[in-house]
Amino acid sequence: MQRRALARAALAAALLPRFAIAQSYPSRPIRYVVPVAAGGGADMIGRTVTELWGRQLNQTFVVENISGGGGVVACQNILQAKPDGYALLQGYVATHGTNPATRKVSYDPVRDFTPIGLIGATPNVLVVNTAVPAKNVQEFVDFVKRNPGKISYGTAGQGSLTHLTMELFKQQTGAFMVHIPYRGIAPAIIDLLAGQTQAMFPGLAAALPHLRAGKMRALAITGKTRSPQLPDVPTLEELGFRNFDAMQWYGCVGPAGMPADVVKRLNDTLNTVLKAPELAEKFAGEAVDPQPMTPEQFGQYIRSEIARWGALAKARNIHLDD
Known part of the structure; x- marks a missing residue:
């Protein structure tokens, strides 16, 4: 005891x-x-x-x-x-x-x-330069496939979320685009606006000022629900893509x-x-x-x-x- x-x-x-x-x-x-x-x-x-x-x-x-x-x-x-x-x-x-x-x-x-x-x-948002003749995701995929090797996308760097999200998109569409990595999201956006690249997947906050100014076009966003900031832009999930609830x-x-x-x-x-x-x-x-x-x-x-x-x-x- x-x-x-x-x-x-x-x-x-x-x-x-x-x-x-x-x-x-x-x-x-x-x-x-x-x-x-x-x-x-x-x-x-x-x-x-x-x-x-x-x-x-x-x-x-x-x-x-x-x-x-x-x-x-x-x-x-x-x-x-x-x-x-x-x-x-x-x-x-x-x-x-x-x-x-x-x-x-x-x-x-x-x-x-x-x-x-x-x-x-x-969410991240799939955006394109305004010169790209695509108003929705399917039109963009068709445009990329018609121009093999001629379309490039910018990212915030190798292995970043902006890089992997686009790789997921490429995997599910079978579309090939050239990866252009930058040191951060700001220079990547600058080149997209200038037409040096055609597409990217920036975070919504970084893209919003340029979307509101009409300098880039949003085609879809990640996440399970639409963003109140972009109520007319569909989620990739609702368009039939898988695992695009990534944020x-x-x-x-x-x-x-x-x-x-x-x-x-x-x-x-x-x-x-x-x-x-x-x-x-x-x-x-x-x-x-x-x-x-x-x-x-x-x-x-x-x-x-x-x-x-x-x-x-x-x-x-x-x-x-x-």
């Missing part, structure tokens, strides 16, 4: 520090790493979310921009942090989707992280091994923020739709994204380490 009592006491002592952390969390500012340079859409999303999130937690978030390697540098930084909830990463489709699918990265996107929750997502998404993860109670507190408060009208209004400028999830749902979402893009990369022989 005495031995069992001692064992229970030892177990309680071992659990006490973790329980105490969960009960008092957060007691100091939380470092929130955004894996891109300051000033862009992803940075705005991180700063908007953390401002409102901090109010829910009655604590300050300190946003830190760590760019490099398509998010790899930021991921490595977070993996060196204690899994106590005071260091979080804004993971996104590159860090936990397309990069692990197309190249060797110095982390495991599943085992090395604790999923907190999805923040939101925005540019943003979420929050921490180092592996975070206490379950801390994860729950973070997820509960994050999901409250995502339902706030104030956040939806600010996200509308980036065409981002808030999407609350449980940690378990978000973890499964990450695994499905890696599987989706990994299968495509294998089928299209896209291996960026070669």
Whole structure:
């Protein structure tokens, strides 16, 4: 009896520090790493979310921009942090989707992280230069097939979501287009507008100003539903394409091994923020739709994204380490 009592006491002592952390969390500012340079859409999303999130937690978030390697540098930084909830990463489709699918990265996107929750997502939109004589997707596919090797598409870089989405489109249509990778989406759009390339799959937020100005034409978008920003533009899914629910998404993860109670507190408060009208209004400028999830749902979402893009990369022989 005495031995069992001692064992229970030892177990309680071992659990006490973790329980105490969960009960008092957060007691100091939380470092929130955004894996891109300051000033862009992803940075705005991180700063908007953390401002409102901090109010829910009655604590300050300190946003830190760590760019490099398509998010790899930021991921490595977070993996060196204690899994106590005071260091979080804004993971996104590159860090936990397309990069692990197309190249060797110095982390495991599943085992090395604790999923907190999805923040939101925005569709990609199939656009063409206005000189392209196509008003819908079928006309565009016919146009490409009539001009083999003469049509090119721009992307934000090898292995980016803009690249893989077009490769998925090519796979399902059998249409051949020449890939022109750029260092970022902005120069790719400039060349599309100038007629140097004919098509691309930018994020909706990047395309909207040019679509509204009539400088490019939208043929279809990714996602399960039409965008309120482009209500007359069909989704590729409704046109009969498969697996085109793919989106540019943003979420929050921490180092592996975070206490379950801390994860729950973070997820509960994050999901409250995502339902706030104030956040939806600010996200509308980036065409981002808030999407609350449980940690378990978000973890499964990450695994499905890696599987989706990994299968495509294998089928299209896209291996960026070669």
